[in-house]
Amino acid sequence: xxxxxxxLSAAALAALTACGGNGDGAAEDSLGxxxxxxxxxxxxxxxxxxxxxxxxxxxxxxEEATNMGSEVVREALVNNQIDxxxxxxxxxxxxxxxxxxxxxxxxxxDIVKEMDLEENGIVWMDMADLNNTYTxxxxxxxxxxxxxxxxxxxxxxxxxxxxxxxxxSDAEFATRGDGLPGAEEYYDFSFGSDNVSRMDAGLTYxxxxxxxxxxxxxFSTDSRIVxxxxxxxxxxxxxxxxxxxxxxxxxEVLEExxxxxELLEPLAEALDTDTMTELxxxxxxxxxxxxxxxxxxxxxxxxxx
Amino acid sequence: MSRLNKNKIIALGxxxxxxxxxxxxxxxxxxxxxxxxxxxxxxxxxxxxRQHMTLVALSSTFALLIALPVGIFVTRPAFRKTEWFFMNAxxxxxxxxxxxxxxxxxxxxxxxxxxxxxxxxxxxxxxILRNTVAGISSVDSExxxxxxxxxxxxxxxxxxxxLPNASMPIIAGIRTAIVMNVGTAALAYLxxxxxxxxxxxxxxxxxxxxxxxSGAVPVTVLAILIDQVLRVVEKVVVxxxxxxx
Numbered sequence: 001x002x003x004x005x006x007x008l009s010a011a012a013l014a015a016l017t018a019c020g021g022n023g024d025g026a027a028e029d030s031l032g033x034x035x036x037x038x039x040x041x042x043x044x045x046x047x048x049x050x051x052x053x054x055x056x057x058x059x060x061x062x063e064e065a066t067n068m069g070s071e072v073v074r075e076a077l078v079n080n081q082i083d084x085x086x087x088x089x090x091x092x093x094x095x096x097x098x099x100x101x102x103x104x105x106x107x108x109x110d111i112v113k114e115m116d117l118e119e120n121g122i123v124w125m126d127m128a129d130l131n132n133t134y135t136x137x138x139x140x141x142x143x144x145x146x147x148x149x150x151x152x153x154x155x156x157x158x159x160x161x162x163x164x165x166x167x168x169s170d171a172e173f174a175t176r177g178d179g180l181p182g183a184e185e186y187y188d189f190s191f192g193s194d195n196v197s198r199m200d201a202g203l204t205y206x207x208x209x210x211x212x213x214x215x216x217x218x219f220s221t222d223s224r225i226v227x228x229x230x231x232x233x234x235x236x237x238x239x240x241x242x243x244x245x246x247x248x249x250x251x252e253v254l255e256e257x258x259x260x261x262e263l264l265e266p267l268a269e270a271l272d273t274d275t276m277t278e279l280x281x282x283x284x285x286x287x288x289x290x291x292x293x294x295x296x297x298x299x300x301x302x303x304x305x
Numbered sequence: 306m307s308r309l310n311k312n313k314i315i316a317l318g319x320x321x322x323x324x325x326x327x328x329x330x331x332x333x334x335x336x337x338x339x340x341x342x343x344x345x346x347x348x349x350x351x352x353x354x355r356q357h358m359t360l361v362a363l364s365s366t367f368a369l370l371i372a373l374p375v376g377i378f379v380t381r382p383a384f385r386k387t388e389w390f391f392m393n394a395x396x397x398x399x400x401x402x403x404x405x406x407x408x409x410x411x412x413x414x415x416x417x418x419x420x421x422x423x424x425x426x427x428x429x430x431x432x433i434l435r436n437t438v439a440g441i442s443s444v445d446s447e448x449x450x451x452x453x454x455x456x457x458x459x460x461x462x463x464x465x466x467x468l469p470n471a472s473m474p475i476i477a478g479i480r481t482a483i484v485m486n487v488g489t490a491a492l493a494y495l496x497x498x499x500x501x502x503x504x505x506x507x508x509x510x511x512x513x514x515x516x517x518x519s520g521a522v523p524v525t526v527l528a529i530l531i532d533q534v535l536r537v538v539e540k541v542v543v544x545x546x547x548x549x550x
Contacts, residue, residue, distance in 0.1 A: 171507035199497035207416045
């Protein structure tokens, strides 16, 4: 028995050494090794893939560590387990830095960029024009029928026809100050608590499509908005907080690879909310692989040589 | 005799410690402001409480109306062979996670009250059915024989011999079903069914103890209260000679 244990550990040791050897060998002709992290939903899988493929094509050796919750992926970045990942300004501002949510995109980004570097040594690269924020949605035909384009239009309609529209929300949005109560106060209307059904966040799209409710909360880049013929009501007075995506990385990583920030710049430049919704649609609805979708997008935008 | 007393004293001691802990917990939660929601949003709380109780009442009634007749049906000698089918169907109802039942029926019943009531009903059938069948089956066959010998009709045997003799396990099954139902009804939130689950899930999402406690503690209290009420019902319904406790 003892002999076998010894043999096994020897084999394991040999395997480890071999791996180490291989890694070193590959590192010689690559510019360096980078671990790209990501969260656990479609958009994040696509963003992580885009970044990995792009870095690989530019001569880096890339490892991927995706499928983590917000808190976990952030923890992994802080603890050096990953080198960079796409984070949202609103999430960092409220959850990691304990600030009040802000609707103004540039302002939110500036605060996050400054505070996170100062307090945590985390660098925020350029942000994309990709804002995965809360949105109020209606069925496209219903909105057209009532002539509603924006949240202001809807607020007026609700005030003129109290109790006619009902609303689907998750528990968080129904309660948070940057959610429904805040929006009702900001736009000066009220659905009334009898007309608000609280349910799981993912269900609101279905409830709206099936006509169970007339207005619902959603996330602006969810592909079901396209797929279910839903319409985002324009946040014309700019209430909802900004959740712009940007790559966040540790300071030391950028000291080691100072060229990274400039190299990754074109990614953030080319991504916007509509593009992201389309990419999510390709994966969620058309059932294509994230790798395929990511590579195709990179090629279309001339980001691969 | 002295041993019995000793056991009784130990049991009493445990009870006292338990109640002390419960009361201390409630005091602690209260002094931390964890029940603030109850006072600040009393209207909202009352609405959710009413919804919660309606969910439980409706689904428990449906479960009772289904499980009791089915339990009696499968224990009739002529239909004994169908027991296998109904028990497995009920088993299935409880084995599928409530969330999955919700998700499946939602496609047909939409969102809101109906799918929640449906799922809770399916979930509550098994304990009642199983105890009804077990209770009726456990009635002594010699008692049944003598009843037959006395010339009672099958219906009289059911009403005068079988059901009274089985009442203890049947009510125990109903108690189990309803008490579990009170807790499970919190999941109604997921499909927009309302109830105190709204507060509980808000608490989980916002990491707010205020919401969590203001939802969870009333649910627990409700379960305990209903259990006590059913205990009284048990005392009234179960013949004195059959009581084991």
